Amino acid sequence: MPEGDAVRRTADRLDRALAGQVLTSTDFRVPQLATTDLAGATVERTATHGKHLLTRLTTPAGERLTLHTHLKMEGSWRTAAVGERRPGPAADARVVLETDRVVAVGLRLGLVELLATADEHTVVGHLGPDLLGPWSGDDRAEAVARLVARPDRVLGEALLDQTVVAGIGTIWLAESCFVAGVCPVGPVSAVRDPGRFLDRARQMLQSAMRTGRPLTTGDRRNPVWAYRRHRQPCLRCRTPLEAGTVGEPGRERTTYWCPHCQPRP
Structure with a gap:
């Protein structure tokens, strides 16, 4: 299972690809989000807490949402330029986020859920302090x-x-x-x-x-x-x-x- 440093590097890679960009299409290949369409949403940034990834977005209506993912044992996020071959086997894709220049694919993700950003505490609030987070x-x-x-x-x-x-x-x-x-x-x-x-x-x-x-x-x-x-x-x-x-x-x-x-x- 990737550790805190590897998860933080994954978040940084997603930020370089997506932060500040508007999603042109999305594809969620998990049953609970199968009909969800976030096209038009702006990706703000991807934060982490320990091994959890929190990709924060703002919809055109101003709703602030967080895509919560966890790599578990085998998951990964990969990116490629639009027009290039999409990374990883298509059967392994759980999430696809596309902008006008980049596509990000979440492969074999162990957890995928969407929630209000204000409710992030419900999924990470039980965790201890993050060794790569604030350390006051x-x-x-x-x-x-x-x-x-x-x-x-x-x-x-x-x-x-x-x-x-x-x-x-x-x-x-x-x-x-x-x-x-x-x-x-x-x-x-x-x-x-x-x-x-x-x-x-x-x-x-x-x-x-x-x-x-x-x-x-x-x-x-x-x-x-x-x-x-x-x-x-x-x-x-x-x-x-x-x-x-x-x-x-x-x-x-x-x-x-x-x-x-x-x-x-």
């Missing part, structure tokens, strides 16, 4: 409070829970825990300074958003410390890395750690 003292304090609310909870499970903090997936789970020297299958209480921990995770996502790829080690030959490096030697101590699962039943994810640098409590 209040936002940071709220994220810390949500993280430490259950100190005995498995750390990896808490970090993947988007109602705690939004934007972390399996890559940043493994990498943030390695950098902090804590084991992702240990308890939240093992994190000595939760605020600093989340600040570092935020910095990692920001860096990946700018560069377009994880590069937490600074070495392009070995770009990550732990993610998907099961049984490979730790880049710090050469101990073989371990792997295990975290998450709620039915939603487990694999994570990775160094048993020497990140000992279990």
Whole structure:
């Protein structure tokens, strides 16, 4: 599943293609929106909250609407110039937004819904603070409070829970825990300074958003410390890395750690 940085890059790509443009045609290939026509609407921008995309539009009548999409495991948004071949297999298209110069196609989207922009809180209001969103003292304090609310909870499970903090997936789970020297299958209480921990995770996502790829080690030959490096030697101590699962039943994810640098409590 794309993580917060990848979703933000998707939003930026949609903004470059659509922001300020008037839609000349739309095609929603999901049952609940099959008859919806937003031709004539102006695309304002695409915002994100964690892994959620919020494309905001204004209709000719002045109605402000939000197209809420989620990539889930396999979804993507792609763009092409009008007249070029449309991206992706036609059977995978869930949404097509066209202007007089660009077409944007949402492929295999896991969620597509349309709502009043004023009601966005009904779909993202339950989420924790966004690591790539505003990060005021209040936002940071709220994220810390949500993280430490259950100190005995498995750390990896808490970090993947988007109602705690939004934007972390399996890559940043493994990498943030390695950098902090804590084991992702240990308890939240093992994190000595939760605020600093989340600040570092935020910095990692920001860096990946700018560069377009994880590069937490600074070495392009070995770009990550732990993610998907099961049984490979730790880049710090050469101990073989371990792997295990975290998450709620039915939603487990694999994570990775160094048993020497990140000992279990």
